[in-house]
Amino acid sequence: MIGVGKTLAANLIADHLDASLHLESVEGNVILEKFYTATPEEEQAKRYPFLLQLAFLNSRFSDIKRALESRHAVLDRSIYEDWYFARVNTDLGRISELEFSLYENLLANMMEELEFFPKKAPDLFVFLHADFDTIINRISRRGRDFEQDASQLAYFRRLWEGYRDWVENRYHESPVLVFDTDRYDLSDPESQRLLLKLVDQKLAESALADAECPVPTVVAAR
Template identity: 55%
Template sequence: MAIIVVGGMIGAGKTSVAKLIGNALGSDIFYENVDDNEILPLFYTASEEEQELKRYSFLLQLEFLSSRFYSIKEALVHRNNVLDRSIYEDWYFAKVNNDLGRISNLEFSIYEKLLTNMLEELDELPKKSPDLMIYLTGSFDTILKRIGIRGREFEQDINLVNYYETLWSGYDDWVDNHYHASQVIKIDIDKYDVVNNPADAEVVIELVKNKLVEMGQLEPATK
């Protein structure tokens, strides 16, 4: 069986897909640390002045990096896990916030050194990296709709739309040209809604299982 990470934009449905695939494969599931993250609401709601003074963007990236490092260390010890976003995507968020001026060049340099050290530590584990990323991709309209439906109050501010669009606009390029940790299967969230359409959920499960069979990570189903 494989180690699988589920990647994609804020609101894309990573948690739902991780749960769906984890249950279908009988895997443990490692969820992104959101509910217990005290910095996340501050990152979304602080004014520019507060962001500059408190450095919430940098602190948030360190918090996520720490929790994702912990999760992937636990996952890579075994052969059968699903992670709701992984340490590999964390760099992309840090880079976008650096480009936007929310993380300084010095902070980003420190962040990259820490990430490099963490990834080198992973080389010492029984398994070095995931086998497969399930990447959820789709239109920006669908992303905004799903963020709205999810209803986290701190994500709803209209002033965040430009930030979301900046993240969204470069995500496909990051996956296509900068992510090399594993093979990738793309799921079009404009086409498949695994939460509200059971038939879509079954299709996504089969797409992932077929990919794992192709990779030699899953035995073909017997007729």
């Protein structure tokens, strides 16, 4: 999800695991701003939602390949959840069914390529949860102009409403750690320590704390 605190959580986990950190970059992404600011007519003509999902898919695949060069790696967004964003935009009519079919084929081809890498899926998926009002407040505080348009509230709510269902019913690639960022504010050191303790426990439960195991990739999402 947008604005839930992924960057802070990813930094904390990466420091804790002495891991390489791979953050989603929005700097210089001209399509992202157009995605939020284009009129419906411009959106229809230029196909910005589809182009944005392709750009993120390509970026995510590159991040995974770079992450696997490290002993430990943390990504703040998952290639698996990109599908969810594409599906929501398709349901909203911003991406056509034909475009979504092409997107799914490209994603499937990328996932086949990952079969030849040491690790296809993350060892742990960290799902940060917050109430919708909390999400909107955080989006407002970070001050990206293109995210502040009130017309985007319906889109943000649609994403938020289905995200937990996607995690619980569609994501089956790795163990999931659910962390409530309303109850535990990650700006508080005690909450930070709790998050890191839970990450360690989840990795240990999966027998991934052993020094001889393959690269653990922790994905902090939502």
